[in-house]
Amino acid sequence: MLIKHGLNCGFGAKKNCIFMLASSAVLRRQQLVIRCLGVGGYSDHNTNTNQKIMQGIRFMSGASLEADAENVVRAITPTLDPNRHKGQAGKIAVIGGCREYTGAPYFAAISALKIGADLSHVFCTKDAASVIKSYSPELIVHPILEESYSVRDEDKSFISEMVLGEVDKWMERFDCLVVGPGLGRDPFLLDCVSKIIKHVRQFNVPIVIDGDGLFLITNCLDLVSGYPLAVLTPNINEYKRLVQKVLSCEVNDEDAHEQLLSLAKRIGGVTILRKGKSDLISDGETVESVSIYGSPRRCGGQGDILSGSVAVFLSWARHVITSENLSISSKNPTMLGCIAGSTLMRKAASFAFENKKRSTLTTDIIECLGRSLQDICPVP
């Protein structure tokens, strides 16, 4: 009810509304209402005034609310301007792909292109490279990573330097890196990837960490700790491992928002997108959720689409924030990238499910990414 009152305030009364809400009794009731609404409490409030009031409520209560998802997508998606040149809509790189997994890096990299990035690179092992190239001529594939089985112990430090040298030629040029889809868990390979992450941080390139990248950073939190341009996208297992490692406790779904908030804070202000029935997103300051759309199919690879999507939207959000005045409340590009990526992925999954029902696969969802964005931000 209180939220409704807040939303019905006129522009002039806005400050008073927020001031009144700050009183502790009202605040407690506000928190109760928000808790009762839970993550499913999506309301479609589009005006600036309403958004600012909601932001005020959010700030004061410390609770999370459903993100203004489609407006976030609209606010950060660039227009198709004939004066722009190749690369300006985004250059994304995926670090992943080994003997076992070739699908995951492909899904992440091709999703980035389908959403609107101009260039998408994959840095993977030699075994994986020709397979990934054969899926698509659109991807630029670098067969540079090595697994232990192909490197003699005495050659390891030399090979490691070579890998870093190869990567170094490219890294500064990327708008965002996705580390982990289909990376595998080979210790030598993960050691090289750790060095790449340390190196990339120096250039302030945003990094989305997913899949086996999360296995790596959970065992070595310093890699991302204190880096505000890092986004972690854990699934149910990956989240459990992170919580156990960082908070030394079990996942607590009763207090999901608070736990996520403390986790993001404890890892030094990284942004975490906890995937699930509702996606919960926190940068250690606020918590937002995306619960709209979605599909009941849980086929593997949907998280890979998400990581590629987040990378593109995060790059776009950074660009919009530095060049324009945003019409939306949050100013953190990592939060915006996560909200938009999650929204687009879930909408595409729901479109794909409409068509394919039980036989919906990740490739079907990728085919719906374009329609999903067109539905939100139509181009004539």
Ligand SMILES: NC(=O)C1=CN([C@@H]2O[C@H](COP(=O)(O)OP(=O)(O)OC[C@H]3O[C@@H](n4cnc5c(N)ncnc54)[C@H](O)[C@@H]3O)[C@@H](O)[C@H]2O)[C@@H](O)CC1
């Ligand atoms: N088509 C593909 O190529 C796909 C590949 N995927 C990739 O698969 C990898 C694993 O992701 P999941 O979401 O399945 O990860 P999870 O951690 O959810 O599950 C992996 C399972 O395998 C076990 N496991 C894997 N490696 C292990 C190791 N070295 N030692 C002991 N146990 C091990 C884990 O204990 C767990 O039971 C990631 O790199 C991910 O990106 C997924 O994205 C799905 C699609």
Ligand SMILES: Nc1ncnc2c1ncn2[C@@H]1O[C@H](COP(=O)(O)OP(=O)(O)OP(=O)(O)O)[C@@H](O)[C@H]1O
């Ligand atoms: N129960 C659910 N209902 C609706 N959507 C969901 C549900 N669980 C996950 N999702 C969505 O599916 C996407 C992938 O989440 P998931 O937990 O399957 O990732 P993952 O296990 O890392 O996937 P991958 O197989 O690619 O590694 C996320 O965008 C999330 O929003």
Ligand SMILES: [Mg+2]
């Ligand atoms: Mg995954």
